[in-house]
Amino acid sequence: MDPNQYNFQQSMFHLIQNQQNSNPQNSQFPPPPTNSTVFFSSPNNPNMRPVKRKPREVxxxxxxTLLMQSWLNVSKDPIVGVDQKVDSFWLRITDNYNQYHGQSREKLQGQLKSRWHRINSLVQKFVGCYKQAVHGKKSGASEKDILVNAHAFFEQDEGAPFNLEYAWRLLKDEPKWMGASTENSSKRSKNSTSGAYTASPNSETPSSYEFNSSSPMERPMGQKAAKRKGKAKENTNATEPPSSVNSDTMTKRMNLMENLARLKEEENKLVKEKMESEARLKEEENKLIKEKMEFEAMQFIMSDTSKMNDSRREFHEKRCNNLKEKYGW
Incomplete structure (x- = not known):
């Protein structure tokens, strides 16, 4: 036998005997650690080495919000839906999340799955509290009053405030979530003897009217319905004779070409009209410039020369002659 292995077994034997027969206060062995640090040792490495527990992901x-949107995106796929293997389903959610995580850190599949179950459980419990608040509302109570009572019911049941109202608002009107997330749903039931309300599990899916939804959402097409629709389309195409299919294809292609030709003709017409309009505007602009120059020339010719000296009057006469010659006056 290996001497190190024998010494290790002997040490463990004496350790157990001392713990069973002696007072823990008088024991020579220190008490086990109470903090979150775990110590490991081995025969080949008798020195203790601390291993810190990994903190929970916050x-x-x-x-x-990104996690819930990823869950909804994958769930709303009519071909795949939620009726698939759990690992495959959460792998798609993880890929969707990490594709759009932005400045946030990437998450592992286990982290996302654990967080989703936590959110889903708490939101389902709040759904039951909200339902009870709606049923017990007084005349004239507002939506804000109902929410306040729902939060009070939740804190009464769970012993802690509900901090996921943003998650509830995002999920409460989603048909896929309302139909699939029933595992942790709950409602507040009244105890007939004490008159107090308690939270009890319930697999009933809450309906949209219980959330006072202003615009009811149409339920997305289910997985089986989408597959049936796809197969029906394939069967229809398969039963049509080849000549009919080719004829329809040619007709569609000819119609498409005619539409393209008509659009091209309209485009050329618009381009031509635009060019003509720009030419007219340019012509009018040049006409205005010419009229302005003639007006300024006429003002110069009609200037009063009585107060001009001889050299200034001579320059004025020459300039007037040039302007008259230029404009044909």
């Missing part, structure tokens, strides 16, 4: 509000 999600920001923006990261929660």
């Amino acid at each position: 999600f920001t509000r923006e990261e929660d």
Whole structure:
């Protein structure tokens, strides 16, 4: 036997005996650590080495929102939907999240899955509290009053405030979430003896009217319906005779070419009209410039020369002769 292995077994035997037969206060061995540091040792390395536990990943509000949107995007795929293997489903969610994470850090599949279950559980519990607040609302109560009561019910049941109202607002009207996330749903039921409300599990899916939705959403096409629609289209194309298919294709192609030719003709017409309009504007602009110059020349010719000296009057006469010759006056 290896001497190191034998010494290790002997040490463990004496350690167990001392812990069973002696008072812990008088023991020569120190008490086990109470903090989050775990110590490991081995026969080949008897020195203790601390290993820190990895802290739990903390999600920001923006990261929660991106996670929920990724879950909804994958769930709304009518061909795949939520009716698929869990690993494949969450792999697609992880890819979607990490594709748009922006300044946030990338997340592992396990981190996203754990956070989603936490959000889903708390939001489903708040759904039950909101439902109870709606049913018990007084006359004239506003939406704000209902929310205040729902938060109070939640804190009464869970012993902590509900800090995921933004998640509830994002998910509450989504048909896919309302239909799929029923595992952790709950409603507040009244105890007949004490009259108090308690949270009890419920697999019933909350309906959209319970959230006072202003615009009911149409439920997305389901996975099976989408597949049936695709197969029906394939079967229809397969049963049509080849000549009919070719004829339809040629007709569509000819119609497309005619439309393109008509659009090209209209485009050329618009270009021509634009060029003619620009030419007219340029002509009018030149005409205005010419009229302005003639007006200024006429003003110069009609200037009063009585107060001019001889040299100035001589220059004025020469300039007037040039202007008259230029404009044909």
